[in-house]
Amino acid sequence: KQEVTQIPAALSVPEGENLVLNCSFTDSAIYNLQWFRQDPGKGLTSLLLIQSSQREQTSGRLNASLDKSSGRSTLYIAASQPGDSATYLCATGANDYKLSFGAGTTVTVRA
Amino acid sequence: EPEVTQTPSHQVTQMGQEVILRCVPISNHLYFYWYRQILGQKVEFLVSFYNNEISEKSEIFDDQFSVERPDGSNFTLKIRSTKLEDSAMYFCASSSGTAPEKLFFGSGTQLSVL
Numbered sequence: 001k002q003e004v005t006q007i008p009a010a011l012s013v014p015e016g017e018n019l020v021l022n023c024s025f026t027d028s029a030i031y032n033l034q035w036f037r038q039d040p041g042k043g044l045t046s047l048l049l050i051q052s053s054q055r056e057q058t059s060g061r062l063n064a065s066l067d068k069s070s071g072r073s074t075l076y077i078a079a080s081q082p083g084d085s086a087t088y089l090c091a092t093g094a095n096d097y098k099l100s101f102g103a104g105t106t107v108t109v110r111a
Numbered sequence: 112e113p114e115v116t117q118t119p120s121h122q123v124t125q126m127g128q129e130v131i132l133r134c135v136p137i138s139n140h141l142y143f144y145w146y147r148q149i150l151g152q153k154v155e156f157l158v159s160f161y162n163n164e165i166s167e168k169s170e171i172f173d174d175q176f177s178v179e180r181p182d183g184s185n186f187t188l189k190i191r192s193t194k195l196e197d198s199a200m201y202f203c204a205s206s207s208g209t210a211p212e213k214l215f216f217g218s219g220t221q222l223s224v225l
Contacts, residue, residue: 036216041221042219043117045216046216049212049213089154093212098144101154102153
């Protein structure tokens with residue numbers, strides 16, 4: 001059974017600093033990996049999806065890398081802003097499209 | 112951008128009552144899912160649905176749960192006799208089934224069982 005772990009559980013940084021969020025998973029036979037953003041009491045917004053054959057994906061200030069062999073993914077957020085404050089979830093996808101989620105990293109960006 | 116719509120946003124019910132949570136997936140999507148998140152816990156998979164039948168379900172999805180696509184647009188989750196431990200945020204999701212298989216999630220229904 002896939003286990004997804006996210007470290008740290010919480011992170012507080014001043015505005016402008018770069019954020020580094022880590023995700024590890026136990027079963028490297030993944031189909032893809034998605035990073036989501038969750039605001040309090042709200043749904044999940046997909047940020048980036050990395051296919052198993054890819055090493056990274058970029059969207060604006062966000063960059064996600066994937067190292068399948070070591071079971072790790074990292075989400076980088078450049079030049080953080082207070083609006084980036086949220087919980088970030090990592091989820092691995094199997095070939096049946098079922099996702100296994102980590103517990104998330106709650107980010108606070110201080111103005 | 113198209114989105115997945117869920118109703119209601121909040122549902123309060125008494126233990127033992129039946130509830131139906133409703134979802135309208137993105138119109139050209141073929142795969143549908145229910146996930147739930149108990150407060151303070153991970154988002155967990157409940158069930159996936161394709162071609163009008165369940166393709167996979169978790170251990171959580173016991174006989175008290177059922178899903179249905181009653182027409183071409185709605186996707187519902189029914190809990191027959193709610194328990195206190197069913198209190199959670201329930202998320203509906205859909206995907207097109209073609210690469211990349213990004214899942215699109217709705218904003219959730221917060222179910223409170225009293």
